[in-house]
Amino acid sequence: xxxTSLHKSSKPPQVPMTIIGGFLGTGKTTLLNHVLSHSIGIxxxxxxxxxxxxxxxxxxxxxxxxDTISFANGCVCCAMGDNLVASIDKLLASAHRPEHFxxxxxGVANPKALAxxxxxxxxxxxxxxxxxxxxxxxxxxxxxPRLRDTIMMQLAPADLIVLNKCDLANEDQLQEIQHNLTxxxxxxxxxxINARLPDDVLSQKSLQPSQVxxxxxxxxxxxxxxxxxxxxxxxxxxxTLDLPESMDSEVLTALLRKHQPTLLxxxxxxxxxxxxxxxxxxxxxxxxxxxxxxxPPDTDTHNPEHExxxxxxxxGLDSLDRFRDEVLGVNNMVDEGxxxxxxxxx
Amino acid sequence: MDTITLFKAKxxxxxxxxxxxxxxxxxxxxxxxxxxxxxxxxxxGDYEIDNQFADKVILPxxxxxxxxxxxxxxxxxxxxxxxxxTSPTREVHPGLKSIGSVVEKLKKANHTLTDPTTPVKGWGLxxxxxxxxxxxxxxxxxxxxxxxxxxxxxxxxINVNSYVLDKAGIDGNTDVDGLVTDGxxxxxGELMGIALYQTALKAIGMNSILDMGENAERSLWWFANSAxxxxxxxxxxxxxxxxxxxxxxxxxxAALDSYPIxxxxxxxxxxxxxxxxVEKMLNLKKQSTPKLQLGLVKLIVDGSIQGFTARLKxxxxxxxxxxxxxxxxxxxxxxxIEAYHSAGLQIxxxxxxxxxxxxxxxxxxxxxxxxxxxxxxFTLQHCQMAHDAHFKRMARLGVCANLFANHxxxxxxxxxxxxxxxxxAARMDAANSAGRLxxxxxxxxxxxxxxLSPLFTAWCGxxxxxxxxxxxxxxxxxxxxxxxxxxxxxAAFTLKLDSELGSIECGKRADFTILEDDPLTIDPMKLxxxxxxxxxxxxxxxxxxxxxxxxx
Numbered sequence: 085x086x087x088t089s090l091h092k093s094s095k096p097p098q099v100p101m102t103i104i105g106g107f108l109g110t111g112k113t114t115l116l117n118h119v120l121s122h123s124i125g126i127x128x129x130x131x132x133x134x135x136x137x138x139x140x141x142x143x144x145x146x147x148x149x150x151d152t153i154s155f156a157n158g159c160v161c162c163a164m165g166d167n168l169v170a171s172i173d174k175l176l177a178s179a180h181r182p183e184h185f186x187x188x189x190x191g192v193a194n195p196k197a198l199a200x201x202x203x204x205x206x207x208x209x210x211x212x213x214x215x216x217x218x219x220x221x222x223x224x225x226x227x228x229p230r231l232r233d234t235i236m237m238q239l240a241p242a243d244l245i246v247l248n249k250c251d252l253a254n255e256d257q258l259q260e261i262q263h264n265l266t267x268x269x270x271x272x273x274x275x276x277i278n279a280r281l282p283d284d285v286l287s288q289k290s291l292q293p294s295q296v297x298x299x300x301x302x303x304x305x306x307x308x309x310x311x312x313x314x315x316x317x318x319x320x321x322x323x324t325l326d327l328p329e330s331m332d333s334e335v336l337t338a339l340l341r342k343h344q345p346t347l348l349x350x351x352x353x354x355x356x357x358x359x360x361x362x363x364x365x366x367x368x369x370x371x372x373x374x375x376x377x378x379x380p381p382d383t384d385t386h387n388p389e390h391e392x393x394x395x396x397x398x399x400g401l402d403s404l405d406r407f408r409d410e411v412l413g414v415n416n417m418v419d420e421g422x423x424x425x426x427x428x429x430x
Numbered sequence: 431m432d433t434i435t436l437f438k439a440k441x442x443x444x445x446x447x448x449x450x451x452x453x454x455x456x457x458x459x460x461x462x463x464x465x466x467x468x469x470x471x472x473x474x475g476d477y478e479i480d481n482q483f484a485d486k487v488i489l490p491x492x493x494x495x496x497x498x499x500x501x502x503x504x505x506x507x508x509x510x511x512x513x514x515x516t517s518p519t520r521e522v523h524p525g526l527k528s529i530g531s532v533v534e535k536l537k538k539a540n541h542t543l544t545d546p547t548t549p550v551k552g553w554g555l556x557x558x559x560x561x562x563x564x565x566x567x568x569x570x571x572x573x574x575x576x577x578x579x580x581x582x583x584x585x586x587x588i589n590v591n592s593y594v595l596d597k598a599g600i601d602g603n604t605d606v607d608g609l610v611t612d613g614x615x616x617x618x619g620e621l622m623g624i625a626l627y628q629t630a631l632k633a634i635g636m637n638s639i640l641d642m643g644e645n646a647e648r649s650l651w652w653f654a655n656s657a658x659x660x661x662x663x664x665x666x667x668x669x670x671x672x673x674x675x676x677x678x679x680x681x682x683x684a685a686l687d688s689y690p691i692x693x694x695x696x697x698x699x700x701x702x703x704x705x706x707x708v709e710k711m712l713n714l715k716k717q718s719t720p721k722l723q724l725g726l727v728k729l730i731v732d733g734s735i736q737g738f739t740a741r742l743k744x745x746x747x748x749x750x751x752x753x754x755x756x757x758x759x760x761x762x763x764x765x766x767i768e769a770y771h772s773a774g775l776q777i778x779x780x781x782x783x784x785x786x787x788x789x790x791x792x793x794x795x796x797x798x799x800x801x802x803x804x805x806x807x808f809t810l811q812h813c814q815m816a817h818d819a820h821f822k823r824m825a826r827l828g829v830c831a832n833l834f835a836n837h838x839x840x841x842x843x844x845x846x847x848x849x850x851x852x853x854x855a856a857r858m859d860a861a862n863s864a865g866r867l868x869x870x871x872x873x874x875x876x877x878x879x880x881x882l883s884p885l886f887t888a889w890c891g892x893x894x895x896x897x898x899x900x901x902x903x904x905x906x907x908x909x910x911x912x913x914x915x916x917x918x919x920x921a922a923f924t925l926k927l928d929s930e931l932g933s934i935e936c937g938k939r940a941d942f943t944i945l946e947d948d949p950l951t952i953d954p955m956k957l958x959x960x961x962x963x964x965x966x967x968x969x970x971x972x973x974x975x976x977x978x979x980x981x982x
Contacts, residue, residue: 169628191759200606200625
């Protein structure tokens with residue numbers, strides 16, 4: 085666990101790193117280009133370890149003042165290839181320090197191996213592992229003994245499975261694929277066409293607390309599981325929750341961990357046990373707590389802590405009702421359950 | 431016109447079937463004029479007789495068809511391997527038979543360091559031979575105030591001391607793959623995988639374990655010396671990133687008459703998009719010289735058998751370990767091969783497991799249908815698990831094999847007991863079948879993974895003895911003549927250099943290996959013990975006893 089000071093920090097915040105995995109032709113680069121062309125105000129560092137026929141649109145990266153680097157296949161041998169960590173450090177030290185890293189890994193790589201780089205790096209936080217599969221070919225590939233174990237290896241660590249190219253399969257086929265893929269990955273799969281994911285899925289920064297937070301504001305579409313849709317927007321459930329005064333970061337952490345299978349991301353502000361306002365984030369399986377404000381060393385202009393409301397924004401691929409009920413519900417019961425869960429998760 | 435030198439030898443083994451043995455070889459301007467008797471060579475004109483090899487045996491210069499220039503750089507660090515090894519400066523490093531003796535040797539290395547921040551670095555560790563793994567507690571005996579890093583024989587795993595773990599911020603709570611713990615959940619300091627590896631190296635200010643940095647020139651001299659000691663005149667460097675800086679250093683060394691080897695580096699073809707790789711290699715190929723042959727491309731399909739990363743067909747690993755890893759997307763392999771092949775570049779492909787071998791053959795066959803080339807000489811490197819069906823296909827497709835004969839001795843027992851089981855272990859590196867079924871083959875060391883010595887490699891091919899003395903698959907033993915062919919003409923063929931190298935006959939380059947004994951008459955079990963007197967490259971004599979004299 086990385087040591088995190090809960091006081092106002094003079095260190096820049098950790099930069100999240102999202103890993104995008106999946107076989108050649110599953111839509112990794114399309115997804116990257118889509119994200120880059122739809123997100124505003126985020127400076128991305130894009131790293132590409134795959135040499136497919138489709139290139140990253142570097143002008144999209146440049147438009148965000150970001151940088152793109154290709155890194156040579158280091159998976160071949162630990163000792164050969166470009167030094168990924170050195171490449172990351174170079175971008176972190178550059179004038180265009182990225183606010184978010186997107187890493188496209190090679191078609192046969194285990195994305196977890198690259199996510200571990202972020203876990204180990206003091207200036208990075210490990211963000212989601214997103215594994216893409218191609219609806220048109222995954223059935224055939226899964227029955228191919230040469231490829232099956234590699235696909236399963238890529239799916240195992242995924243926080244989000246993107247079943248892409250859904251326009252190339254019929255509903256029965258999609259149901260069957262989904263049944264195969266989600267046997268061990270409940271609540272993690274989204275269907276897409278052209279890898280079109282909502283903007284707030286790949287970046288924590290774009291997951292901003294809504295301006296409207298009187299009680300619950302949610303754009304969840306009901307009955308979603310009974311009628312699958314290819315509209316990616318409609319497959320995600322979102323909620324913005326006003327947190328009760330009694331809620332502290334320990335309790336919230338425990339609740340997030342408990343409901344992690346239904347949650348993809350969460351971001352919010354809450355007090356810790358000492359009454360200090362902290363920022364709390366969930367990405368996939370990980371919960372990070374950090375100071376609620378980052379003060380650039382040379383300035384003293386930030387909002388006083390008490391002005392940040394105690395709220396939580398969550399996004400998931402399943403109904404958020406139970407999570408919401410527990411967060412807003414009977415405090416004693418929550419405390420008890422949360423403590424037990426927290427202990428279990430240590 | 432230059433003088434003609436007639437080297438007199440006790441015996442010259444030529445690999446020329448029309449003149450298999452001879453007493454004299456005539457050399458002019460670095461080129462062989464012919465072999466035979468004094469009478470048969472006198473017609474070339476005035477000559478001088480050189481008698482320095484009169485009591486020695488001359489062979490075509492050995493060609494190591496699969497090794498790495500890292501063989502030189504490795505000696506910057508302390509060798510802690512299990513088997514005896516000779517350094518490029520001709521010091522014999524006895525194999526270390528216990529973890530205690532590994533620690534003692536690294537302690538001595540520690541005492542020679544003056545700067546308190548310099549890491550103690552060891553290489554060649556192979557815990558497979560020990561009763562337990564190496565731990566932080568072992569390496570902390572060497573130092574707790576400076577980094578201690580020991581790279582395993584495989585090159586893929588490192589052990590570090592507590593100091594490195596602390597510096598890298600790695601502790602028992604770190605949630606990453608490849609962090610080895612003991613039975614009590616304590617970190618052992620054994621690190622696997624790219625993330626841990628690079629993070630640990632960064633913590634101690636190192637970029638890469640292979641980064642020769644400012645020592646590149648010395649490392650490449652040591653590489654040459656290691657080769658010369660083993661009687662090798664042509665080495666491959668399989669594979670290299672071929673950075674412009676590295677090519678410049680290699681070119682400056684190749685230009686020196688005193689640099690005793692020919693080098694054939696292969697470019698790691700899957701490190702960049704194929705179109706970039708093709709462009710790079712077509713440019714470099716134009717810069718080829720007789721001592722620096724550029725243009726070869728290497729691809730890696732799977733991992734290693736003893737590391738359980740080789741791709742195997744059913745029934746898989748003998749001990750039930752899961753199948754290995756693809757290092758390239760098998761469905762993408764044909765297009766990568768096509769890109770380099772259609773540009774006229776030769777490709778060597780690393781395949782260890784039988785599934786990887788079949789995949790490579792499928793891809794090659796597919797590409798050759800579109801771009802027919804009966805002399806492409808694709809070569810499967812290692813190709814350890816190939817059996818008759820594969821060799822038959824290889825023969826039909828014109829694909830060569832370079833078999834990893836040294837494996838039989840180094841890890842043959844582990845293959846028999848753990849990875850492959852008795853039957854498949856007996857067919858590993860099946861040189862006899864390859865030859866019988868019409869495949870041109872060579873045998874190799876993969877140095878520094880095993881030690882660089884074609885005589886030892888030949889001994890492995892001939893005797894197929896494991897470290898414990900077990901014979902692995904006697905029917906696959908080859909004759910001494912065949913083994914010597916494999917490390918000369920056989921290897922030259924895989925590199926498309928057989929019209930100028932690999933045998934001692936008129937018109938070829940005067941590259942010789944000079945031995946103190948006759949490998950064709952000595953007890954085959956003593957083949958590996960023959961003393962190498964030195965080499966001749968382009969007619970220039972390089973005695974082993976003078977190694978180091980020409981180094982900068």
